[in-house]
Amino acid sequence: MPQGQVPPPEPAGTAVDVDVLRTLFLSPAGWIHRRVESVLMSPDGVTRRKVSLDVDLAAHDPWPADAAGRLLVPVTIQAKQPLRNFDAVCEGEPAPVLGTEDNGALAELLLRGLIPEQLPLAEAALLAEQHVPAIVHVPELLVEDALDRFWAHCEHLRAVVHELIALGRLSAEDAENWDGDFALFTTVADQLARGFLLTFVLPAELAGRRLVLKYAMDEQYAAGRRSRAQDRLRHCWKPWVGRVGLHDLASCRSFHLELTVPAEVRLHEFTVLSAEDDRGGTVPDRAVDRVLAEDRIVQRWPGAVRGHLALRPTSRFDDAFCEMVILPARQGITAFASVAVSLITAVLLLVGVVAAAPDRVLGPGWQVPSAAASIVMSVVAVLLSWINRQPEHDLSVRVMRPLRYALNLEAFVMLMLAGAASVPFTPGSAGAYWALLLLLHTLSLVLVVRTWWVRRAVDRGRYTARARRRGP
Numbered sequence: 001m002p003q004g005q006v007p008p009p010e011p012a013g014t015a016v017d018v019d020v021l022r023t024l025f026l027s028p029a030g031w032i033h034r035r036v037e038s039v040l041m042s043p044d045g046v047t048r049r050k051v052s053l054d055v056d057l058a059a060h061d062p063w064p065a066d067a068a069g070r071l072l073v074p075v076t077i078q079a080k081q082p083l084r085n086f087d088a089v090c091e092g093e094p095a096p097v098l099g100t101e102d103n104g105a106l107a108e109l110l111l112r113g114l115i116p117e118q119l120p121l122a123e124a125a126l127l128a129e130q131h132v133p134a135i136v137h138v139p140e141l142l143v144e145d146a147l148d149r150f151w152a153h154c155e156h157l158r159a160v161v162h163e164l165i166a167l168g169r170l171s172a173e174d175a176e177n178w179d180g181d182f183a184l185f186t187t188v189a190d191q192l193a194r195g196f197l198l199t200f201v202l203p204a205e206l207a208g209r210r211l212v213l214k215y216a217m218d219e220q221y222a223a224g225r226r227s228r229a230q231d232r233l234r235h236c237w238k239p240w241v242g243r244v245g246l247h248d249l250a251s252c253r254s255f256h257l258e259l260t261v262p263a264e265v266r267l268h269e270f271t272v273l274s275a276e277d278d279r280g281g282t283v284p285d286r287a288v289d290r291v292l293a294e295d296r297i298v299q300r301w302p303g304a305v306r307g308h309l310a311l312r313p314t315s316r317f318d319d320a321f322c323e324m325v326i327l328p329a330r331q332g333i334t335a336f337a338s339v340a341v342s343l344i345t346a347v348l349l350l351v352g353v354v355a356a357a358p359d360r361v362l363g364p365g366w367q368v369p370s371a372a373a374s375i376v377m378s379v380v381a382v383l384l385s386w387i388n389r390q391p392e393h394d395l396s397v398r399v400m401r402p403l404r405y406a407l408n409l410e411a412f413v414m415l416m417l418a419g420a421a422s423v424p425f426t427p428g429s430a431g432a433y434w435a436l437l438l439l440l441h442t443l444s445l446v447l448v449v450r451t452w453w454v455r456r457a458v459d460r461g462r463y464t465a466r467a468r469r470r471g472p
Contacts, residue, residue, distance in 0.1 A: 016064040016065070016072065016106065016109055017062065017064070018109060018110075018112070018113035019113070020060060020062065020063070020064055021064055021074075021106070021109060021110050021113065022110065022113045022114065023060070024060065024064070024074065025074065025110055025188070028251045028252060029252060029253040029313070030059050031055060031056050031057070031059035031060060032053055032054070032055055032056075032075065032251060032252040032253065033054040033055075033056060033252070033253050033254065034053070034054040034252060034253065034254045034256070035051065035052070035053050035054075035251065035252035035254070035255050035256065036051070036052045036256045036258075037049065037050070037051045037052075037255070037256065037257045037258070038050040038051075038257075038258045038260070039244055039257070039258070039259045039260070040260045041259075041260065041261050041262055041395050042262065043262045043263070043264070043396065045394060046218050047218065047219045048216065048217075048218055048219075049216065049217055049218075049219055050214070050215075050216040051076075051214065051215050051216070052212060052213075052214045053075055053212070053213045053214070053252070054210070054211075054212055055073065055075070055210070055211050055212070055213050056210045057071065057073070057202075057206060057207055057208055057209055057210070057211065058208045058209065058210065061207075061208070063207055064106075065204070066102070066201065069204045070201050070202060070203060070204060071200075071201070071202040071203070071204060071206060071207060072098065072106065072199050072200075072201060073199060073200040073201075073202060073213070074106065074197040074198070074199040075198055075199070075200060075213060075215075075251065076197075076198050076251050077191050077192070077195040077196070077197060077198070077251075078195050078196055078197075078198045079194065079195050080139075080140040080143065080194060080195055080196055081140060083217050084217060084218040084219070085216075085217060085218045086215065086216070086217045087214075087215060087216045087217075088200065088213075088214070088215045089213070089214040089215070090200065090202060090206075090211060090212075090213050090214075091211055091212060095200055095201070095202060095213070096200075096201045097198060097199060097200055097201060097215075098197070098199035098200075098201055100196075102199075103196045103197055103199060104133075104136050104137045104196070106197055106199060107136045107192045107196065107197055108132055108133055108136050110188070110192070110197075111128075111132045111136065111185070111188060111189055111192060112128045112132060114184060114185045114188055114189075115127055115128060115185060116161075116178065116181040116182050116185055117174065117181070118161050118164075118170055118174045118175075118177070118178045118181065118182075119157060119160070119161065120160065120164070123157060123160060127153070127157070131149075131150055131153050132189070134146055134149070134150070135147060135150050135189060135192070135193040136192055136193065138193060143193055143194055146193060147190065147193055147194075150189065150193070151186075154182075154186055157182070158182070161178055161182075165178070198215070200213055238454065239268070239325055239326065239327055239454050239458050240265075240325070240326040240327075240395075240398055240399045241323060241324070241325055241326075242323070242324050242326060242395065242398075243321045243322065243323055243324070244257075244259055244321065244322040244324065245321055245322075246272070246321055246322060251313075252313065253312075253313075254310070254311075254312060255310070255311040255312070255313055256308070256309070256310050256311070257308070257309045257311070257322060258306060258307070258308045258309075259306065259307045259308075259322070259324065260305060260306045261305050261306075261324075261326065261395060262305070262395060262396045263305055263329065263332070264328070264329055264332050264333065264396040264399075264400060265305075265326050265327065265328055265329055265395065265396055265399045265400070266304060266305060266326070266327050266328070266329045266330070267304050267305060267306065267307045267324055267325075267326060268324075268325040268326065268327050268458055268459075269323075269324065269325040270307030270308075270309060270322060270323075270324050270325075271309070271322070271323055272309060272311065272321070272322050272323070305329075307324065309322065325458065326395065326399045327399065327454070327455055327458060328399055328400055328403060328451060328455070333400055333403050333404070333407070334400075334403060334451070336407075337403040337406050337407055337448055337451075338448055338452075340407065340410055341406060341410060341444055341445055341448045344410050344413060344414065344441065345441070345445065347417070348413075348417075348437075348438070348441060351417070402447045402448075402450065402451050403447065403448065403451060405444070405447055406444040406445075406447040406448050407444075409440050409441070409443055409444035409447075410441070410444050412440060413437055413440050413441045413444070416433070416436070416437045416440075417437070419433075420433060420434070420437070
């Protein structure tokens, strides 16, 4: 709190010491010993995130409490969005979490406690009474507009303090600490504008105990920044590289993350990168090795659907994400598409031989084209179409897209074969018809071969995170 400044009144419904709350937020490793997070990308399209926290309530005394004396345990910052299928558990029993209004009051209190001491009294009061509530309570859809106004006011505050420094009205120590104090305040303000404190409300008798807190929720998987057309074309010739967000990475002493992908795909590589590494469209050499305690590359277990990372965070504000390289699984649609394209290639070759020399291949009584062949081809086309339309997770759809394209093309090829077998064409029309048919089949064959080529290239290390950081 700025020196000589009257503390603002605490929001209603809380009995929280500002210094205790600030310490809890800035030093979570002192009371959250271990965080185990599991992200399950299930085939039904839902991404389920489960978090388990080993919390020591004896690390601080007194603990923040509400007006009823219940303990308030702010475990993480969650994005401002509706919590879908949210469950919170303490020691195996359901536990309540703080509501929206009380969460906002707690966030206001935290930000007021982080206002830099170097600000003049009037500027600090204006910041605490107007700009802090404006960004804390802003709805999700208006966050960017509120932050634009907040950053504009921050530029004004910087100018005010730099003027005081130039006039010598701030001590050398205050001038030296100004940039760090203000950067800390603005960083936390940005986090609490885009998210909220996920705070457990626990009975007072649990004070001084070491507990296991758990919560789980469904999330919408982030599709990426590319347009749909670019995304579809890219995945036809490169492996799929996706991201898993790290929620409040450094909110604990030890962080473990486990990712499980659908069975239709396999996780080739799973590693952690800094969010700054992707700015400007390139990925430089600096990864977040400073926060890594262990990085297990899934490449050691080909065909894996699960990856694990163990991290040892060093700062509350390390900004990072997990990057994954996903390939089609060897079984399922991958194997089916390969067999289907191979068999259809053999069928086309056989049809070509029969058409070139029917007397040497078919016995007496058979005719080319044949109505029976038309029925068989139609049935195969329906089968290919049915196999290609099974419901899957969005992740599987993206990774398997080239093989799905190949199956769709082959289904169309089989329908064209059925038409060729049942409808007589003139020689000129037949030539054009067969040219189109062979073109479509060649395209599907290229997609399948390309999938295997990409798999082989990835297995040899061409598309690893280290190779991508070296640049093109």
